Amino acid sequence: MKKLIKNVLCLCGAVLIGMLLSLLMRNSAPLDVEMPVLRTEEITAKEDAQHKAAQASAVRAMQKRIFSCSTDEDCIIVDKDPCGCLVGPQGVTAINAAYTIDFNKLQEKNITKTCPEVSPSAVQECSPDARAVCEARTCKIVY
Numbered sequence: 001m002k003k004l005i006k007n008v009l010c011l012c013g014a015v016l017i018g019m020l021l022s023l024l025m026r027n028s029a030p031l032d033v034e035m036p037v038l039r040t041e042e043i044t045a046k047e048d049a050q051h052k053a054a055q056a057s058a059v060r061a062m063q064k065r066i067f068s069c070s071t072d073e074d075c076i077i078v079d080k081d082p083c084g085c086l087v088g089p090q091g092v093t094a095i096n097a098a099y100t101i102d103f104n105k106l107q108e109k110n111i112t113k114t115c116p117e118v119s120p121s122a123v124q125e126c127s128p129d130a131r132a133v134c135e136a137r138t139c140k141i142v143y
Contacts, residue, residue, distance in 0.1 A: 059106065066099040066106075067139050075132035075139035077125070078103060083115035085126035092125050094132035094139035 069075050074096050081091035095103050120126060130143040 062099075062102055062106065066095050066103050068137055069096050069134035069139045070137065072133045074098070075134050076100070077130065077132045077141055080107060082107075082113045085120035085122075086115045086118060088121045089123055089125040091121075092130075092141065094141045096139055 075094050076097045077092055077094050078100065079085075079091060080093040081087050084091045122128065124130070124143050125141045127143045130141050132139055133142050134140075135142075
């Protein structure tokens with residue numbers, strides 16, 4: 001008798017599990033899952049944008065270093081334009097002498113520029129009295 005009760009209970013359990021599984025699996029429509037499709041051009045454009053942002057960040061960090069100082073002796077006046085004072089006071093700037101090579105690397109894009117045939121400016125930054133000083137931990141030109 002015990003065996004019969006046990007078999008009946010097992011049968012009822014199997015029927016119950018079968019019914020639960022059929023209820024769970026009854027979903028007549030599969031779930032819609034939309035996956036974005038990225039084209040090669042989009043991936044390349046995203047990578048290019050990230051690369052450009054990283055380069056811009058590196059340039060900003062380098063520029064911050066180039067113009068930073070702790071004493072007046074750290075600073076020198078350099079041409080930021082290949083023509084220097086021939087284009088006026090905006091043709092020169094003050095930088096930290098230790099970073100002259102880094103500054104020149106940033107300026108390489110203007111190397112082939114044709115300079116005007118005029119006398120060098122003697123105004124403000126280009127005056128004979130102009131000198132590089134350290135103010136607020138940044139190199140500046142005073143005149």
